[in-house]
Amino acid sequence: MGAIVIDGAAMARQVLCEQKDAAQRLAARGFVPGLAVVLVGDDPASAVYVRAKERACREAGVSTFDYRLPATTTETELLQKIDALNSDSQVHGILVQLPLPAHMKAVSVLQRIDPAKDVDGFTWRSLGALLDGHALLAPCTPSGCMLMLERAGVPVAGKHAVVIGRSSIVGKPAALMLLERNATVTICHSRTPELATITREADILICAAGKPRMVTADMVKPGAAVIDVGINRMPDGKLCGDVDYDAVQARAGWITPVPGGVGPMTVAMVIANVITAAERLAA
Numbered sequence: 001m002g003a004i005v006i007d008g009a010a011m012a013r014q015v016l017c018e019q020k021d022a023a024q025r026l027a028a029r030g031f032v033p034g035l036a037v038v039l040v041g042d043d044p045a046s047a048v049y050v051r052a053k054e055r056a057c058r059e060a061g062v063s064t065f066d067y068r069l070p071a072t073t074t075e076t077e078l079l080q081k082i083d084a085l086n087s088d089s090q091v092h093g094i095l096v097q098l099p100l101p102a103h104m105k106a107v108s109v110l111q112r113i114d115p116a117k118d119v120d121g122f123t124w125r126s127l128g129a130l131l132d133g134h135a136l137l138a139p140c141t142p143s144g145c146m147l148m149l150e151r152a153g154v155p156v157a158g159k160h161a162v163v164i165g166r167s168s169i170v171g172k173p174a175a176l177m178l179l180e181r182n183a184t185v186t187i188c189h190s191r192t193p194e195l196a197t198i199t200r201e202a203d204i205l206i207c208a209a210g211k212p213r214m215v216t217a218d219m220v221k222p223g224a225a226v227i228d229v230g231i232n233r234m235p236d237g238k239l240c241g242d243v244d245y246d247a248v249q250a251r252a253g254w255i256t257p258v259p260g261g262v263g264p265m266t267v268a269m270v271i272a273n274v275i276t277a278a279e280r281l282a283a
């Protein structure tokens with residue numbers, strides 16, 4: 001039999017269609033939603049991600065303002081650019097692509113973004129609001145995971161959800177979102193002993209460890225929903241997730257592929273956040 005494959009690419013197209021309708025309604029009132037994308041340096045993977053986000057903006061009728069800054073840009077110059085975007089009325093969302101060059105402190109750069117335009121949901125204000133159950137703009141990867149669970153009909157309330165990974169942009173916010181939906185949540189990480197014993201208890205398993213195929217079939221409860229956040233580039237150039245897909249697919253109840261799973265949904269949620277920000281700023 002095997003798991004139901006949650007097609008993130010198809011679901012993301014659907015989300016973008018819905019966002020396009022919302023963008024048109026805003027545009028009819030004179031507010032064309034706009035996203036500013038700031039890319040510092042020339043990290044090739046970041047350039048790919050930024051292109052995907054800008055393509056999705058075009059599809060959804062969101063204007064993009066593209067800023068490619070050299071790797072030699074100083075932190076002060078970048079902060080000045082963010083200040084200008086914060087006060088630009090055509091810009092409803094600001095996205096500073098990570099990683100930043102080593103001479104910059106990502107944490108202070110990100111905190112400079114106006115929380116009303118923080119479409120990545122990375123500012124302390126956004127993360128604090130999420131902690132208190134009042135999301136302003138929520139981080140896109142975990143909110144994409146939650147929408148996949150919801151639209152695939154995976155029950156969450158009362159279930160045991162296990163999150164592997166404790167980053168501020170995926171693991172921790174994913175755990176908070178699952179808790180908000182009344183799951184019982186366990187967060188595991190690189191120092192967790194007996195990981196498989198814990199993951200085998202999971203009705204929902206979110207894997208965001210960044211380790212290729214680390215989740216093997218014996219770590220998965222039969223019938224569980226397995227959401228793979230990992231995007232690992234292998235030596236042959238192919239992408240692979242954190243989940244040993246073929247073996248786990250035979251055992252799980254639901255599974256997300258890589259590529260074509262969480263990745264496109266993350267992009268779609270960026271657009272959804274731009275529309276939400278524009279609707280609030282236009283109100």
Ligand code: GUN
Nearest residue numbers: 095096097098099120140
């Ligand atoms: N780099 C890797 N993932 C992300 C993301 O979700 N947002 C930003 N801004 N940079 C990233």
